[in-house]
């Protein structure tokens with residue numbers, strides 16, 4: 001295995017090995033650059049992945065202390081992973097693209113009060129070829145010649161109900177899950193445990209795709225269980241290296257440039273916690289925007305007790321999509337739109353989710369008909385608000401001795417209006433098939449999509465990063481995760497994170513060639 | 518019949534990431550492995566509470582007693598939790614003519630409704646949901662089939678076997 005010296009200042013350091021970091025690190029290595037990837041979590045073997053949600057939750061999930069005020073759970077506001085592969089271990093693999101109108105959010109939606117809506121500094125035309133590359137890379141179904149996944153029960157119910165409601169843009173979705181054997185990985189066996197890590201490796205996770213491929217180049221060193229705490233600057237104002245904690249020891253690695261892909265909360269914490277005379281508000285924060293405009297998409301569910309058996313646990317979690325409500329149609333009473341897809345629950349998670357609302361027969365009548373349940377997940381656009389922000393707690397410290405991140409989040413009235421509409425739309429779908437009972441479930445899932453806290457833009461006073469994700473303030477410091485998103489769009493973020501990381505790798509490569517990095 | 522169930526927040530913030538498998542909960546297997554605890558004075562009322570909160574016609578009294586026993590054995594290690602639980606049982610037992618466990622179901626339901634915001638009850642139903650719905654017998658009863666990787670997944674075992682949908686809505 002390749003090992004780089006701590007004094008080697010020609011290496012690129014990538015912080016995080018998830019969607020953003022895993023792809024950027026691999027792409028840089030493929031292009032001939034030396035990369036050290038620092039990852040806070042452990043490296044699991046395929047044999048560590050079992051079909052047990054509770055066990056995998058313990059193995060994968062980021063459980064270091066976090067706090068929240070406002071709407072989220074005060075102790076568990078964000079659901080992500082701390083392991084090699086990052087949250088591509090938990091993720092369900094849906095890979096929609098941003099719609100062009102969503103990338104022109106300010107132009108499309110107008111001035112929505114109390115938001116900082118902007119148009120993306122990257123145009124839809126500019127990102128399109130990067131989406132193509134990302135889809136090929138991840139083997140996204142229904143794209144670039146990859147067949148769709150086969151329709152299963154939960155999806156068939158959604159589709160049948162949706163068609164009765166007049167929806168037409170429906171299929172098994174664009175998924176980073178192999179529909180055919182490809183890339184030395186099998187096709188999906190319909191295990192039904194996608195959020196517990198895919199035990200057969202059909203779902204794209206950087207743990208067994210990007211990381212080993214990068215290692216094969218001989219120019220990539222992954223260092224697991226290395227929690228980065230410091231980013232050091234040289235006298236020229238450029239990053240000179242990073243400091244991390246490994247088995248209780250403090251280690252410093254020199255670097256030519258650094259990219260942070262810690263998934264928004266950790267990226268923000270790292271920047272804010274590295275203030276200095278030159279960067280009194282935190283690293284790269286002359287705009288004061290680091291941590292602000294935090295966005296997360298609402299995630300609500302509707303369940304139907306259907307007239308026949310469904311067995312919704314028997315397939316991919318996210319098994320298909322209805323896209324008809326994605327568009328911007330202000331006559332519905334809100335800006336932007338949402339996607340409708342499927343979701344299953346184990347009996348335990350279903351029960352826990354339902355006891356938020358009540359106990360007794362209301363609950364057990366639904367559980368008694370577990371095999372007749374169909375479930376859908378509705379996720380929609382979340383406009384950026386300055387007041388939704390991540391800060392550092394002044395006194396509370398986590399197990400590393402680092403300030404605990406505090407997330408403040410409240411729904412915008414636009415989000416509340418969209419949710420109300422979405423619940424009704426979801427209910428209609430199951431009622432159209434004669435559901436015995438329809439249950440609307442609230443926005444209780446901790447955030448799975450995190451965006452916005454180091455937005456890209458052309459103006460250094462109104463954004464943290466350039467349109468290539470380099471911080472305006474520090475010439476060799478990059479961000480490579482959802483923090484870059486100026487707006488959230490009405491769809492899952494990861495394909496866009498990957499597309500931007502691939503584009504960033506090309507930019508870095510050119511900067512090196514031009515002698516600027 | 519349709520109704521909206523869960524936007525009425527009974528348990529509210531205590532939901533603590535309800536969608537997540539198991540925050541701060543020990544795996545059931547670890548508990549099941551310990552020998553069945555001896556019945557304690559709290560068991561009948563605890564079992565009756567679990568039965569009232571999670572009434573399943575297909576589960577018998579012994580099942581609820583077993584779950585109650587495991588719950589009591591767990592909280593026995595935490596004096597504060599046990600004290601709170603006992604305080605709750607005293608509220609239920611003390612406010613009627615007969616002990617809670619001996620009351621008719623309807624009466625039990627109305628009593629629990631009166632106390633369902635109390636910490637003892639929230640703690641019991643949260644852990645109770647795990648004790649009950651992580652049990653293989655309950656999985657079988659409701660038709661959940663659990664780990665599938667050892668059987669090659671559901672691809673050959675009914676992932677798309679639905680047969681009652683209107684023809685137009687089936688697979689494309």
Ligand SMILES: Cc1cc2nc3c(=O)[nH]c(=O)nc-3n(C[C@H](O)[C@H](O)[C@H](O)COP(=O)(O)OP(=O)(O)OC[C@H]3O[C@@H](n4cnc5c(N)ncnc54)[C@H](O)[C@@H]3O)c2cc1C
Pocket residue numbers: 015016017018019020021022038039040041079080081082083084085086087088090091092093094095195226227228229261262263264266267270318447448449450480481482492493494495497
């Ligand atoms: C249940 C679930 C389902 C999801 N489903 C979908 C979906 O269907 N489609 C979709 O597009 N998205 C989905 N997502 C979101 C998706 O997982 C994320 O968008 C994506 O993983 C983000 O990539 P990332 O690289 O920014 O962060 P991550 O993948 O989270 O990787 C960040 C990594 O950085 C490490 N790290 C953080 N801080 C440090 C530090 N200081 N030092 C060292 N290492 C550090 C972490 O341990 C982690 O491994 C889902 C998420 C969840 C939780």
Ligand code: SF4
Pocket residue numbers: 177187188189190191192193194195197198199200201202203315316317670
């Ligand atoms: S359903 Fe498919 S993608 Fe999901 S865990 Fe199973 S094999 Fe992997």
